[in-house]
Amino acid sequence: MTRTEESLKKRVVDQLYWDDRVDASDISVEVHGSTVKLSGNVPSYRAREDAVLDAWTIDGVSAVENEIEVEFPTTYKVPTDDTVQTKIDNRLLWNTYIDSTDVHTKVDAGFVQLEGTVDAYWKKIRAKQLASDVDGVIKIQNELAVVPTESIVxxxxxxxxxxxxxxxxxxxxxxxxxxxxxxxxxxxxxxxxxxxxxxxxxxxxxxxxxxxxxxxxxxx
The missing domain is CATH 3.30.300.130 (Fe-S cluster assembly (FSCA))
Structure with missing residues (x-):
């Protein structure tokens, strides 16, 4: 590892440990050139997403490979799939911008699938963000289709x-x-x-x- 890579790695690691939303104790950081590879585990899906954003914010990073997995603490009472699905459905229902009647969720062992339609691309992204904040989520597959309400050339x-x-x-x-x-x-x-x-x-x-x-x- 070159000095530049060592310096970049240190800044990424420091950023991860600084971020109180992310438990970085089980995250490994590798740097090859300007590419950062994150592996290991974190206690929530939201922390997984935040760790990636932390790496991206460091000057000199050109790519981030995310191999972090969600692993719940042994003392954590994992919610049932039905509970996770209900919480996601409620978050979608309470969001004033997303028509939740057109969004369908499935949860299997913490693996979330979002299906159905939204009328704007940013709403597809927002739906995933809402799901990612729910405890018990391990992975999200976003299969929402964007169907605009009006045709734009x-x-x-x-x-x-x-x-x-x-x-x-x-x-x-x-x-x-x-x-x-x-x-x-x-x-x-x-x-x-x-x-x-x-x-x-x-x-x-x-x-x-x-x-x-x-x-x-x-x-x-």
């Missing part, structure tokens, strides 16, 4: 995404190439940081008419 979608990028101070619009076909967005290009990457993804996620996103962006 690809050119208009691309223009809206590009305009959003141009307004954002965290990303240079010239660094991101946007292509849209039948509502499916492909983002390519190279951005300098996680904040720029996240800004580009958000620009696509929050645009009306988007049904899927293919992320081919690189961080360098």
């Amino acid at each position: 690809d050119k208009a979608i691309a223009e809206d995404i590009t305009s959003a990028l141009d307004r954002n101070l965290n990303v240079d619009v010239d660094d991101v190439d946007v292509r849209v076909k039948n509502g499916e967005v492909t983002l390519t290009g190279t951005v300098p940081s996680w904040s720029a990457y996240r800004a580009a993804i958000n620009a696509a996620e929050f645009t009306a008419g988007v049904i899927e996103i293919e992320d081919s962006l690189k961080i360098e």
